Amino acid sequence: MSISALRNPSDSEPKKILSGALALFVHVMFIAMMVFGVNWKNHPPEGMVVELWSELPKPISTPVTPAKPSKPIPPAEPVKPKPVEPPKREEQVKPEPIKPTPQPKEVTSIVKKPEIELKQKPEPVKEIKPDLEELKKKEEAEKLKKLEEQKKEQEQKKELEQKKELEKKKALEQQKEIEKQKELQKQQELQKQKELAAQKQKEQEAKARREAEAQRAAQQAAARNQLASEIGKYKALILAKIRSRIVMPPDLPGNPVVEFKVTLLPGGDILDVRLSKSSGHAAFDSAVERAIFLSKPLPLPPDPALFNEFRNLNITVHYRE
Template sequence: MVRLPGDNSEPGKLRAALFALLVHAAFLALLVFGLNWKNEVSEMMSVDLWAELPRHPVEPPSSAAKVIPEPVKVKPQPQQKTQPQPQPVIKAAPPPVRKPDIALKDKTEKPQLKEEVKKPEPVKKEVPKKEPTKKPVEKLVPKEEVKKPEPVKKVEQKTEKKEDVRQQAEAQKQAQQREREAAAAKAERARADGEIEKYREMIKAKIRSRIIMPPDLPGNPAVEFTVTLLPGGDVLTVTLRKSSGYTAFDEAVERAIYLAKPLPLPPDPGLFNAFRNLDLKVYYRE
């Protein structure tokens, strides 16, 4: 028989391949985009944000700690101990940059800083020539002026002390060592106090962030609570010590205390005793 040339010609082989590709692309797209492959655990997103950190109690102990270990190498331990503790401050600080919620807080903070920088300007406008060159310098100066004097003085004292130490006898050295130890203990105590104060502020701030304030209370009432804490930061009991006179406000604060748990506690378990029975005073207005 005559084989007809049209026998093998099938219509749209290429077109069929194209359609097949299309079907698979659609299926793949369905798999990739149609399903929510990533399961985000949203409950774990508890981030404590501190717009303001109590800086003053932290700084002196760190400078004191740096002073001590220079001559005596026996006490590097306090340095090591003090180093990890500032870290929570660093960790807590970065989140504000990412979160839009905090962007508002940052904005409120920035004007304050700007005011500080701008304030000197009107005074220095009397000297208009130096303005362009000085501006960057001036911005740096006020900060350094505040911080620098302390360490400089201490270093000076140090050098004087060193000279004395060389002149004196070994017995005197021992006496000095004792003095240093005492000073170190003092610094340690000051540092602990600063730490306690810092965390007290953090606890207050965290509770405050959870309060749903009842609207329109007259004046600035204050409520006082005694909060019994557990070592993990859990709240055991909350007892009303002094009512503000407005039950709505009292209850709002009490609820906020429970909502705020776990409360931030210093990583050093030795400091927990200061938090076991925590007296809190919360004002209606800050």
């Protein structure tokens, strides 16, 4: 009996396909997690849409200004639609903040006026026409068989009346035009005033800026002066300390001068002393050099920012003071 016969062939690998499906599922889950779970897209800040309003209360003020000139014209009816429309137009215009205030005003005022005119014109015509018709009817009823001449006369009269009305209209229009011009003038004046005010403001700001700058400059200068005085003070202290340690060689002719270049460390220690200009007398030079080393912790200002001024010191010593 062979052992291989004991082996159950179906047992060799159960659930192979199921495992494959599960593995696939795991990977699909993983990819889904990577695609949807992690927010890969970094949404840029969208550039922050901001409406720049050069002057805040515009929407309230504008409907008021055109209302003034419209006072002589019939009551409130034609005026009402205006305040509704102008803000819309302004909003449309405003997103371009570069050319600020004056433009929207002009646009609104120009657009509004024709409306007023249109509404006014038709009204008087309608009122008069029905009158005429009534007259006509009466005349017809009374004098049905009157001659055409009379009619002609009437027509002539009518024409005359119409002419008069036209003249009236024209006068009205002229008046309106004058009013318009006045309005325009007023607005122009307002603009000029505004511009003047803006200029004044600018000038004032510029003045203020200049003054501030001057103040700042003065402060800086003062600070610099203070620093300079501090530096000078400590340089003098250093020189005094060195002078006090010099053992002067006796009886040198004239007033020889020696110059040393001293490199300092923070804290006053001396890193390097170099003779940059000899006095011509070796004894004097060496005496001064010794004195520099002897006065080793050189006095330095407590402010470490000032140390840069002392890093490389030029020390000039005169034989006679």
